[in-house]
Amino acid sequence: MPIKTANSTKRLPAAVQDLKRQCGASQPRVVLLFSSSKYDAGELNQLMQQAFPDACVVGCSTAGEIAGGRMLTESVVAMFLDGDIVEDASAAVVENLRGEARVREAFSSFEQHFHAPVSSMDIHKYVRLVLADGLSGAEENLMEKIGDRTDIFFIGGSAGDDLKFHSTHVFHQGKAYTNAAVLVLLRLKRGFEILKTQSFHSTGKVLTATKVDEPLRKVLEFNHQPAVTAYAAALGVPAESLPGLFMKHPLGLMVDGEPFVRSPQRVDGESILFYCQIKQGMDLEVLEGTDIVADTRKAIEARLSADGPIAGIIDFQCILRTLELRAENRCEQYGAIFSGLPVAGFSTYGEAYLGHMNQTSTMLLFR
């Protein structure tokens, strides 16, 4: 089996031994590791690298884990990718995410490793994973820099810390980092697809961001009105009701009819803080929530019926989706969508696919 997943809720070091046991005799080329913040990130990574000395061990802390068709908490999950899936892999850390976030060094290391310019790499064979500090507030800058430099698809998520909002970590070759991102470049033996799914439809109502504070992810005005006033008017509700409707009615930056979701975090006076940057002049459509389980199932089934078997899936699932599923007691139903498939992932503080987004599940499907 070219892709295996494992999970454990044991303490360290037993959890690592447990993961190693579940991996069995496989010799993974890449080990993806997603762990609850209950684990000491430094110790966990040191132990994992010792347990898998020949593998590229990367990952991050989470706000909930996904493995084997189950949504978990306070656990550590791993995905083991062997040579039948990944021909070659290289990973690099980008530090100082809130500052310069120099991706150039990371790209140089990839070019040295693969003996080829990144610009010459086949976008159907190479794919990049991006795992970022979820409290950096700097994912957009990182992803723009990556997207500017390459046409290789990238997908990923922002690390979590079980909703403590204290400190998140990314993992690379035995060490844990904050204020950093890990970039992983995979050359795959077989095909892959990227699935981006969100459970919203547009109401058709448009809010144009006319005054913003981009670095703070704050919108001061929509349609030349105070942001709160305009957003509430678009929903036809009094301003004081607005925060309670944010989860079901985020905004969508529409690309060919499909939203890149921007989720409001909270009201700040007459302004609104978001979990994602909104640029001045952007037209955003007010969205309305639909059924996460039904929509995700439909998306996976469509991929299965169109292109046949899936060897495994990495699921970067927004924590806001997870919270909705938890509130509706539907985590089991969500997990069951992936029944029989090797799936690992985590609940994120933001998702990545070409850019940064919210309330979305971005998935890498291995064929």
Next chain:
Amino acid sequence: MPGQIKSLLDSIIQQRAKGNSTIAGTTKTKLILKGVNPDRFNSSSPDDPAMLSKVRAIAVELGVSV
């Protein structure tokens, strides 16, 4: 001469995609994420200097010359 913005955006997409329709699509998405939606401009769109400047800056970021 109206339509310069549309022309620049088309040139960015073409240069980046080099005939690859997948990359043309993702480049368009990247432009929208950067705050410039190519669908909002056509051959008669006014040459707003601020927008022209923004598009030229994006071209530099994307490593193409316009």
